Amino acid sequence: MTEAATILFEERQIRRRVAELGDAITQDYAGRSPVLISVLKGGAIFLADLIRCIDLPVRMDFMSISSYGGGTKASGVVRILKDLDQDIGGEDVVVVEDIIDTGLTLSYLLSTLVAREPASLAVCTLLDKSARRIPPLEIRYRGFDCPDRFVVGYGLDHEERFRNLPMILAVESQAKLAEDPSVLVPFLTAGDRQPPSPAAPDRA
Numbered sequence: 499m500t501e502a503a504t505i506l507f508e509e510r511q512i513r514r515r516v517a518e519l520g521d522a523i524t525q526d527y528a529g530r531s532p533v534l535i536s537v538l539k540g541g542a543i544f545l546a547d548l549i550r551c552i553d554l555p556v557r558m559d560f561m562s563i564s565s566y567g568g569g570t571k572a573s574g575v576v577r578i579l580k581d582l583d584q585d586i587g588g589e590d591v592v593v594v595e596d597i598i599d600t601g602l603t604l605s606y607l608l609s610t611l612v613a614r615e616p617a618s619l620a621v622c623t624l625l626d627k628s629a630r631r632i633p634p635l636e637i638r639y640r641g642f643d644c645p646d647r648f649v650v651g652y653g654l655d656h657e658e659r660f661r662n663l664p665m666i667l668a669v670e671s672q673a674k675l676a677e678d679p680s681v682l683v684p685f686l687t688a689g690d691r692q693p694p695s696p697a698a699p700d701r702a
């Protein structure tokens with residue numbers, strides 16, 4: 499389609515894996531009502547699909563964070579721009595991320611959430627760029643191991659665009675993409691959107 503990017507995870511592959519993760523959470527939290535927390539913005543797409551694959555009365559909540567200036571990604575220390583609406587004290591909490599890269603952001607966030615004394619705290623990420631991990635992290639639910647590539651789509655952006663791509667792309671040439679971001683536009687219509695059919699439930 500274009501040499502600037504190739505498909506790393508197809509839409510169907512993502513849908514199937516999200517359903518499997520939802521089933522695992524449904525089984526692990528049977529009889530309970532976990533709170534799923536997403537860190538805006540990328541994780542929101544994954545969270546929206548994931549909760550519809552969980553057969554429990556879950557709640558969802560969102561946090562928005564920002565780096566403290568230039569060097570912060572190196573420390574992971576973040577400023578909370580929007581905090582949770584709900585108190586998570588005594589609750590079962592699952593933090594839902596689109597991608598864990600160095601793990602610094604999540605490591606810092608987990609330490610702030612632990613201080614609020616949830617009954618339990620687990621991590622669910624769609625993509626795990628494990629080769630880049632700095633602090634050790636326990637990830638209970640992992641969609642795919644992700645190669646150390648620049649990835650876009652399904653929540654992951656290129657300069658705030660293309661989060662709505664139905665698949666996840668690996669960018670082959672960041673130079674080409676920087677020069678002309680519209681090279682990704684053809685992928686927007688390359689999904690496998692189908693009209694809903696009562697005879698074909700879309701969970702497998």
Ligand code: PRP
Binds near residue numbers: 539540595599602603
């Ligand atoms: C991404 C992702 C994680 C973080 C992971 O968010 O959603 O929150 O980076 O990076 P780390 O493991 O190296 O700390 P990003 O900062 O791109 O914000 P966005 O979701 O709004 O695009």
